[in-house]
Amino acid sequence: MVRAGDVEAEILAAADHSDVLVLGAHGLNPTRDLLLGTTAERMLRKSRRPMIVVRKEPRAAYQRVFVAVDFSMHSMAALAFAVRIAPSAHLHVFHAFECPYESKLRRADIAEEILRQLQSRCRDQAFANVRNMIEKSEAPVERVSSVVVSGNPRHVTHAAAAEWGADLIVLGKHGHSAIGEFFLGGVTRHTLSRAESDVAVIPHYPRL
Template sequence: MTSIQTILAATDFSEDADRAAHRAALLAAGHGARLRLLHVVQTDALEELRTRLGLAADVKDRLSEDAGRRLAAIAEKLQKASNVQAECVVRSGRVRDEILAEADHADLLVVGAHGTSRTREALLGTVADRMLYLGRRPILVVRNDPVKDYAKVLVPVDFSVHSIAALQFARRLAPDAQLHVFHAHSDRSEGTLFLADAPREAIEKHRSASRNAALENVTGLVGKALPGDPRVTWSVDDGDAKFLISEEAKRQGADVIVMGKHGHSLLSELFLGSSTHATVARAHCDVAVVPQDPRI
């Protein structure tokens, strides 16, 4: 199984981004991977602000130099904490676009759960939230302080090829961790039986058969994605994935959730990623979102 060789940690110098950088360093140390630290000087409105406020013409250069110094300070801390030498990269432009461009040369992008502007993200969504849908590489959204390697991983599945990619990446991300595979089972035909006034015994029998079929599907999926892996367990529960996944993560004591996504188009961003979005928002732990082809 291919290992993670290059990790990119994007930072805006916030507390959350610092937490993400430390997780990235911990992962880099465990995988023997190359670590790159990236900061993007946002130039979208810089020229307008420079004109309006009378800022110096070289303001972008000075911001880039300051960012370089701050990245170097972070790299020094990470080297002392994890014995990992990080490469510092400063880019200028539109933050999301520059991060995604750099991420195309990495096996994993690591970002903080929040940024420096909590008000803006409440109205428009975070840069991280946008990148979850548009990125072509696995993205790890870090929520908690990285005190140890990942030990328990929850992998929600829906029996698609995206689930296979998530399972295989979960094992790459945490080679020594216990994986728990979880399926939130929802049978729409059960509602039809209620409307048809079917006997309660018939509904219960149908529910049991449908749940058993789902459990068999999970068993088959695990056998296909991770054959012979003894550190994998699985379960099925009835209900809406948007609510059940984060609750199951708590119940399992998971320190990261790894889940697949169905695309990186605007359509998927608007309509397809409801359970992914809900999980990132609700989860008490870190969340990794994996495209169908992680390319590692």
């Protein structure tokens, strides 16, 4: 298909009749990218379809798919997409957590033992939520692993994916309001800008 007109607008219009939008990682207009964010980020704000940003030349089907979850409906959609887009891949479900008020408690010089107990409870709850998500998905248990880590998701997600050797990172897309669409979530934007692997960003109800 060849169309004349604004590149981004024409791609998005065509994508409305497709199941998945695939885009190269390099911007179509580097100068504009510096001012308004990358082409991929701008299209992600507007696209209602799952979008895969490709960074490496494909040599085979995806084999190691890293799914970052936060237990939202968007995360469930991301996990379901991963199961369908890579039916023979190993899926690694990842969650990073921060205990509520932990930083304030540390500043208040709360005993370290109490903080460890808080961390343990947060971790146990996160593991339970991850297991529940996996059980609700259609992922074959023998092809799924999971991990829960303490830390800011924005800062640890792409590093964890690289350490695991992911060839695809899958994230849920948050936000349907004008503000939510204009400002990509911190984890999504951080991962898009730093990941070495392909990245898929999935809306709440992907059509696939």
